[in-house]
Amino acid sequence: MEEKNNGIGSLEIGAVKEGEELDGRQVHEPCVREEIGVKLMVTRLDFWLYFFVYFFSATLGLVFLNNLGQIAESRGSTRTSSLVSLSSSFGFFGRLMPSLLDYLFSRSKYTISRPGLIVALVAPIGGAFFLLLNPASFSLFIGTAVIGVCTGAITSIAVSITTELFGTKNFSVNHNVVVANISIGSFVFGYLSAIFYRKEGNQDGKCMGMACYRNTFVIWGSLCFLGTGLALVLFARTRKFYSQRS
Numbered sequence: 001m002e003e004k005n006n007g008i009g010s011l012e013i014g015a016v017k018e019g020e021e022l023d024g025r026q027v028h029e030p031c032v033r034e035e036i037g038v039k040l041m042v043t044r045l046d047f048w049l050y051f052f053v054y055f056f057s058a059t060l061g062l063v064f065l066n067n068l069g070q071i072a073e074s075r076g077s078t079r080t081s082s083l084v085s086l087s088s089s090f091g092f093f094g095r096l097m098p099s100l101l102d103y104l105f106s107r108s109k110y111t112i113s114r115p116g117l118i119v120a121l122v123a124p125i126g127g128a129f130f131l132l133l134n135p136a137s138f139s140l141f142i143g144t145a146v147i148g149v150c151t152g153a154i155t156s157i158a159v160s161i162t163t164e165l166f167g168t169k170n171f172s173v174n175h176n177v178v179v180a181n182i183s184i185g186s187f188v189f190g191y192l193s194a195i196f197y198r199k200e201g202n203q204d205g206k207c208m209g210m211a212c213y214r215n216t217f218v219i220w221g222s223l224c225f226l227g228t229g230l231a232l233v234l235f236a237r238t239r240k241f242y243s244q245r246s
Contacts, residue, residue: 032163032164032165032166032167032168033164033165033166033167033238033241034165034166034167035166035167035168035169035170036166036167036170037169037170037173037174038170038173038174038177041166041170041174041177042177044166045237046165046234046237046238047165047166047178049230049231049233049234049237050161050162050165050178050234051178051181052181052227052230053118053122053227053230053231053234054154054158054178054179054181055181055184055185055227056122056223056224056226056227056230057118057121057122057125057150057151057154057224057227057231058150058151058154058155058158058182059181059182059184059185059186059189060125060129060185060189060220060223060224061125061147061148061150061151061154062151062182062185062186063185063186063189063190063193064129064147064220065087065091065144065147065148065151066186066190067190067193068080068083068084068087068144069083069084070197071140071212071213072140074197074207074208074209074212074213075135075137075140075209075210075212076208076209077137077140079137083140083141083144086141086144086145086148087144087145087147087148088148089148090144090145090146090148090149090152091148091149091151091152092152093149093152094148094149094150094151094152094153094154094155094156095152095153095155095156096156097149097152097153097156098114098117098153098156098157098160099156101117113235113238113239113242113243114157114160114161114164114242115161115231115234115235115238115239115242116235116239116242117153117157118154118157118161118231118234118235119228119231119232119235121150121153121154121157122150122154122224122227122228122231123224123225123228124146124150125146125147125150125151125224126220126221126222126223126224126225126227126228127146127221128142128143128144128146128147128150128221129143129147129217129218129220129221129224130217130218130221131143131146132213132217133210133214133217133218135210158175158178158179159175162174162175162178165238189220192216192219193213193216196212196213196214196215196216197212197213197216200212
């Protein structure tokens with residue numbers, strides 16, 4: 001069956017679901033909400049909610065992980081290599097976690113939508129940033145592990161969300177527009193943290209102590225909780241669509 005686009009994108013909410021039959025054939029492709037291109041996608045409120053949820057969660061996590069060495073050094077930690085290994089391991093596990101959850105939920109009567117899962121992943125990142133305000137060494141390790149696993153999971157889930165909300169035909173372009181927030185966030189958040197770092201540093205620009213990243217972590221944690229609120233709005237707006245898919 002084909003529908004004419006008429007310039008507004010073909011809505012797929014009433015599309016055939018996975019497992020149903022069409023003309024005697026079993027359908028295995030997951031349904032999508034819309035099949036639209038990037039020009040229409042950027043006019044959708046759901047896109048901007050999704051964009052800023054990613055911006056205030058996974059992107060912040062990546063910026064933290066990219067600056068982990070300097071953060072550990074400023075706190076006087078001598079176990080930088082252990083922290084980097086920890087972040088890599090938990091980041092990898094986070095990327096695998098959505099597949100594991102899909103498998104577990106597929107064998108039970110309970111389901112959770114991917115936007116709902118995003119809500120459950122963004123909030124811990126914010127909590128981890130506030131945990132990093134604690135000078136104890138364990139807070140750095142726990143915070144790094146939490147940020148690593150949640151960031152990895154969100155980057156993995158994002159691929160499926162882009163497909164489900166905006167379709168498969170223009171997926172490569174659409175998803176590249178979504179993840180463009182990583183380069184934007186790396187510059188904005190990295191520059192912001194550098195300002196606070198230099199402000200607390202000595203004449204040589206070197207900073208040691210908890211004050212080096214205190215304001216940065218407060219701002220980043222607050223933005224993550226803002227991202228949690230936006231994720232809740234996205235979850236509410238897409239709840240009907242995901243309930244039809246289950």
